Amino acid sequence: MDSGLGSANMKQAELTKLVTFIEENLRASPIAGLQFVDSRQTRSRLVSRQNHVVFGRRGAGKTALATSVREPGVAIDVYLNLEDYKAITFPNIIIKILVEVFEELKKKLYNKYKLIWLRKRPKRVYVLLNRSIAALTEFLHKPDIETQKINTKEDTQSTVGGQLGNTVANVKSNVDIHVSEEVSTEVTLDKLDYLRLELSNYKKLLSEISDLLEGKAIFLILDDFYFISKEIQPDLVDYFHTLTKGTNLFIKIATIQHRSKLYRRSGGKHVGVELGADVFAIDMDYTLDKFDELRDFMWNLLTNAISTSKANVKLEEIFAGDGFSQLCLASGGVPRDFLSYFVSLAKENKPIGKVEVTTAAISALSSKFSSMEKDSGNDSSILEQCLGKLKNYVYVQKRTNGFLIAKSDLEAHPMAKQAIKELVDLRLIHLLEENTSKAQSDGRRYEAYILDLGLYDNPKPRSFKQIEPGYSDEQFRKDALRGAPVFELTWFDKDTLQKVNDDSRPEEAQLMLGLTYE
Numbered sequence: 001m002d003s004g005l006g007s008a009n010m011k012q013a014e015l016t017k018l019v020t021f022i023e024e025n026l027r028a029s030p031i032a033g034l035q036f037v038d039s040r041q042t043r044s045r046l047v048s049r050q051n052h053v054v055f056g057r058r059g060a061g062k063t064a065l066a067t068s069v070r071e072p073g074v075a076i077d078v079y080l081n082l083e084d085y086k087a088i089t090f091p092n093i094i095i096k097i098l099v100e101v102f103e104e105l106k107k108k109l110y111n112k113y114k115l116i117w118l119r120k121r122p123k124r125v126y127v128l129l130n131r132s133i134a135a136l137t138e139f140l141h142k143p144d145i146e147t148q149k150i151n152t153k154e155d156t157q158s159t160v161g162g163q164l165g166n167t168v169a170n171v172k173s174n175v176d177i178h179v180s181e182e183v184s185t186e187v188t189l190d191k192l193d194y195l196r197l198e199l200s201n202y203k204k205l206l207s208e209i210s211d212l213l214e215g216k217a218i219f220l221i222l223d224d225f226y227f228i229s230k231e232i233q234p235d236l237v238d239y240f241h242t243l244t245k246g247t248n249l250f251i252k253i254a255t256i257q258h259r260s261k262l263y264r265r266s267g268g269k270h271v272g273v274e275l276g277a278d279v280f281a282i283d284m285d286y287t288l289d290k291f292d293e294l295r296d297f298m299w300n301l302l303t304n305a306i307s308t309s310k311a312n313v314k315l316e317e318i319f320a321g322d323g324f325s326q327l328c329l330a331s332g333g334v335p336r337d338f339l340s341y342f343v344s345l346a347k348e349n350k351p352i353g354k355v356e357v358t359t360a361a362i363s364a365l366s367s368k369f370s371s372m373e374k375d376s377g378n379d380s381s382i383l384e385q386c387l388g389k390l391k392n393y394v395y396v397q398k399r400t401n402g403f404l405i406a407k408s409d410l411e412a413h414p415m416a417k418q419a420i421k422e423l424v425d426l427r428l429i430h431l432l433e434e435n436t437s438k439a440q441s442d443g444r445r446y447e448a449y450i451l452d453l454g455l456y457d458n459p460k461p462r463s464f465k466q467i468e469p470g471y472s473d474e475q476f477r478k479d480a481l482r483g484a485p486v487f488e489l490t491w492f493d494k495d496t497l498q499k500v501n502d503d504s505r506p507e508e509a510q511l512m513l514g515l516t517y518e
Helices: 003-024 042-046 062-067 092-116 120-140 191-197 199-212 233-244 288-309 323-331 335-346 354-363 365-397 407-412 414-425 492-500 506-512
Strands: 052-055 076-081 145-164 171-190 218-223 249-255 263-266 269-272 280-283 402-406 429-436 446-451
Touching: 003 288, 003 335, 042 052, 042 062, 042 280, 052 062, 062 218, 062 249, 076 092, 092 120, 092 191, 092 199, 092 218, 092 233, 120 199, 171 191, 191 199, 199 218, 199 233, 233 249, 233 269, 288 323, 288 335, 288 429, 323 335, 323 354, 335 354, 354 365, 365 402, 365 414, 365 446, 402 407, 407 414, 407 446, 414 429
Parallel strands: 052 249, 052 280, 076 218, 218 249
Antiparallel strands: 145 171, 263 269, 402 446, 429 446
């Protein structure tokens, strides 16, 4: 056998070993072998005794981070994927979550005390858990609000007087007569009122469980929170945040930022949690505005995979030219997208270059649209319209991938602002600069974005100027970015409301995008 051919076959076998390992461990799971790369030291924050919300786009590593706290000795964890609860109405969803939490804590109590179960305290708490689970399960199948008639019997007493005999010394007599009467009373039963009344009992129960389990914190991990309807998100998080007060329970929410509504203010009353006060945010996103940090992270991600898989592979030999940077750009900073593209490209047994990456990104666009329909629900038609206008103006008319939006425009058109942020979360456009000026400054400040590579019509567009993240000239000027076309938002509100529903009211359309209408 030719030595060169044999060497090539050996290299391909090692690369296949790496690709197979990544493919098998691409999604976070209890048995995944792909390690979570914590370059920002976020895990040390997440395991602290605080309430946290982890923000990240699809594939950013939210689940991997959330489940990284599930180690013996760190805390007692209860993990729930809320995608399984998205069809459950409010307040039944609270009941379902409480039942799951109590069931899981019951198992942990039993596992610790099963050999010494005759001790009074653990047995008593175990019985209380069973009672709470049974009561909640029974209550689950009742109407949310129910009027019941309660029939009771009330005794009334009357006195009857008379005379005995007919002599001068007549004797007067009083006789008490008891009469039983049935009385019907109507009582309104409200599930939410019941759950609020039981809060103090649940808190005592959680405190006792924590004491029995050596005073450990209880982490309630609510993954994929964004699948829950925005209309009930503030109410749901409000209940469980209240449950944490004065207990060793802490909530850890993993969600997409602009698909989430954690706080609502209405009529002077607030419902939910405020960032920085009630919960602390952890940002999982690596964005293109810090491209060097993004490149380092992705390089470490692949290096880590090579080490864990024990594949004899050198990354420098896998990529050609600007292939690695283009792969980072195609990923938009999302680790799962980066690894997915890498797996598909590495299977082709040739160096990964810029054109190959763009081709892979174009092929993957349909899956991103599927995610948009799944994640956005009724909002998808609005987002599709906005994306269509963006591509037509930026890619087709201006023949570039970059564009600017005036900050004043975003504030003046809140629906458009929400749509832009959601398109970023869906990895269809990417933020390049949060605060920049326009070439030939007009005194306004702008946000700079680029289109996702998947939106290109082909991997080698003609008469096309691609704006590269992080690029500046020898004077560190970013004139190419500052000279990008300005995308105006004046069309958005009128056209979008018409597109959503000819008969809808403005507040209904705004609710579809998760905005508050007052």
